[in-house]
Amino acid sequence: MPDQPSAGPARADRQAAALETPSGKDAAYENFPVGSWLLPAALRPHVATFYAFARAIDDIADNPALAPDDKIARLEAFAAGVRGDARAGPVPAKAGAMRASLVGTGVSPRHCLDLIAAFEQDAVKSRYADWDELMGYCFKSAAPVGRYLLDLHGGSRHGYGPSDALCNALQVINHLQDCGDDYRTLDRVYLPEDWLGAEGGKVADLGRNGLSRGLRRVVDRCLDGVEALLVEARRLPAGLASRRLAMESAVIVDIAVTLSGKLRREDPLAARVALGKPAFVWCGVRGIASVLASRG
Numbered sequence: 001m002p003d004q005p006s007a008g009p010a011r012a013d014r015q016a017a018a019l020e021t022p023s024g025k026d027a028a029y030e031n032f033p034v035g036s037w038l039l040p041a042a043l044r045p046h047v048a049t050f051y052a053f054a055r056a057i058d059d060i061a062d063n064p065a066l067a068p069d070d071k072i073a074r075l076e077a078f079a080a081g082v083r084g085d086a087r088a089g090p091v092p093a094k095a096g097a098m099r100a101s102l103v104g105t106g107v108s109p110r111h112c113l114d115l116i117a118a119f120e121q122d123a124v125k126s127r128y129a130d131w132d133e134l135m136g137y138c139f140k141s142a143a144p145v146g147r148y149l150l151d152l153h154g155g156s157r158h159g160y161g162p163s164d165a166l167c168n169a170l171q172v173i174n175h176l177q178d179c180g181d182d183y184r185t186l187d188r189v190y191l192p193e194d195w196l197g198a199e200g201g202k203v204a205d206l207g208r209n210g211l212s213r214g215l216r217r218v219v220d221r222c223l224d225g226v227e228a229l230l231v232e233a234r235r236l237p238a239g240l241a242s243r244r245l246a247m248e249s250a251v252i253v254d255i256a257v258t259l260s261g262k263l264r265r266e267d268p269l270a271a272r273v274a275l276g277k278p279a280f281v282w283c284g285v286r287g288i289a290s291v292l293a294s295r296g
Contacts, residue, residue: 019060019074019092038248038288043152046101050148053078053098054115061119064185071123075116082112107151111144118144126188131225134192135168142171149245158239166233166253169226173259176219180206180269191218210270219263226260237291246295251287258283 039047060066060074081095082102091099102109118141128134146163150156156163175182175190182188183206196203199221201214211219233253237246258279266273275283 019077019090036248038244038251040153040242040244046105046152047149049094049097049101050112050145053082053094053112054145056092056094057116057119061122062186068123072120075120075123079113079116082109082116105152107148111148111151114140114144122188126186128190128192130192130194134172134190137190138168138171139164142167150240153245154241156236156239156241158235162232162234162236162239163249165229165231166236166249166256169229169233169256169260170252172222172226172229173256173263176222176263176268177259177273178268179219183207191215191222195221206269208269211267215269216267219268223260223264226256230257230260237287238294243291243295247288247291249287250291251284254283254287254290255280 057075057078060071060078063071066074077089078092078095080089081091082099084099098112099109101107102112118137121137121140128137143160143164144167146167147160150160150163172190179189179191182190183203189203189206191201191203191206195201195218196214199214199217201212201218205212205215230253233256236253237250240246240249255275258275259273262275263273
């Protein structure tokens with residue numbers, strides 16, 4: 001009888017695929033353009049690979065059906081794949097693709113591993129004592145995205161600082177947009193506890209259909225922090241080596257500024273505060289025009 005092909009590789013592929021828990025969210029859900037035409041064509045596939053990797057691990061961390069230990073085990077499989085640890089068991093396809101991209105571009109795996117560490121933290125931590133503790137989380141959950149893009153596109157003469165500021169600002173904006181859903185589905189609260197106490201805000205009020213006066217004041221304090229970060233973030237486009245990344249960054253800065261203002265005026269518990277297509281387009285026009293005017 002002829003030898004039968006081994007089922008081992010196929011089984012390993014199924015096991016690796018089962019580690020993912022896709023939410024169905026895609027690039028259209030994000031507050032910023034993902035791998036847009038503004039970026040160099042040769043680098044867009046790498047950006048898409050990074051986004052797919054980040055979305056996969058984020059979906060694991062945000063899955064309310066998984067126990068914390070299960071989330072961490074799945075995330076560790078992604079970490080092993082990024083590190084190229086063949087002894088760790090089945091490698092999720094998106095982790096393998098990310099590893100191949102990193103090897104091909106020479107970008108450090110550190111940024112991917114920092115994201116995984118942030119999402120492992122999400123699995124076990126649901127409250128933040130103060131703004132500084134929240135920023136510590138953002139430096140793992142958001143700043144690595146900008147650092148990856150800077151490394152991929154040749155860096156910045158300003159270092160990571162302005163990029164970190166923009167990414168952290170976007171993360172807080174996202175927390176404010178989703179504060180109700182995060183509380184109701186995951187019992188996760190990113191509003192600083194000391195500000196909640198000082199302003200008379202109650203965590204349970206995040207389950208309501210509108211902000212209490214106390215929560216409104218806490219949201220506004222968070223937006224004050226966002227606006228301080230955006231002062232530093234505005235320096236980002238001018239320092240970038242890549243003109244194309246500078247244009248994309250300028251667009252994202254404009255989006256962050258616009259969303260911050262919108263969150264000042266609107267209630268994220270009443271409805272998700274987001275930009276419509278016309279506003280998104282105008283942010284793009286203004287951002288691109290600012291870079292063309294300054295860099296030619």
